[in-house]
Amino acid sequence: MQIADLREKSYFNDRATREMAMHLKETPQNPRETLAYACKILAMTGQEAGLAGQISLRSERPGAYWTLRFGLGFDEATADDFIEVDRDLNTLTGEGMANPATRFHLWVYDARPDVMSLIHTHAPWVSALAAARQPLVVAQMDMTPLYDDCAFLGEWPGVPIADHEGVIISKALGDRKSIILAHHGYLTAGISIQEATYLAVYLERAARMQVRAQAFGPLIPVDDALAREAHDYLLQPSIVNATFRYWSRQADRVLATGR
Secondary structure (H helix, E strand, C coil): CCHHHCCCHHHHHHHHHHHHHHHCCCCCCCHHHHHHHHHHHHHHCCCCECECCEEEEECCCCCCEEEEECCCCHHHCCHHHEEEECCCCCEEECCCCECHHHHHHHHHHHHCCCCCEEEEECCHHHHHHHHHCCCCCCCCHHHHHHCCCEEEECCCCCCCCCHHHHHHHHHHHCCCCEEEECCCEEEEEECCHHHHHHHHHHHHHHHHHHHHHHHHCCCCCCCHHHHHHHHHHHCCHHHHHHHHHHHHHHHHHHHHHCC
């Protein structure tokens, strides 16, 4: 084959997109089961932080959301451990109370009608960037799902148990899908539980890569056009959902075998 015969990249992108839609089909799952798997994935990837981690899903009921009842870690979560709470964190469905720090989630949901699920943790490597007050530098392909989509809040407003912190965090997030919170941790905002989890795992990996790579010198960001192309490709729902299902199977194996 001659160079002149090489097909445009758009041909392969379109073909891959069509074939993924055909072969990577989503299996319907109860939302609370999906939330439980998201928790297992977060625990499996080392994102447990005592009771500081939070996950939520917008409810069909206006102004309400589902969240893990307070007092449980991600590794313990089952579908029955999720409760539905209202705007003042009163429990509407299930037993138990919400983590008081999830109050700021309401402000994000109000500001972002496109967001269906939120994850917040103090994952070790993102927390290292947060402690150093460093924004993310997208310098490698696996970081590109976060390209131009990871905000940075440089000041810590305190433990987010009041409305004030929700206003600050939601404004800092803006229209992006994730944010690093200085002196704190991170938040991911997905159009689904699967996307919020996918972003959470890749943000922690990206932070780990950044911290390690800095030992070799200044980071060189990926070319903007290529990073944007990779961002859009890797955030396709077919890829996000298939990856989530793989991690779910992996989490089941870890729980069953301990490895």
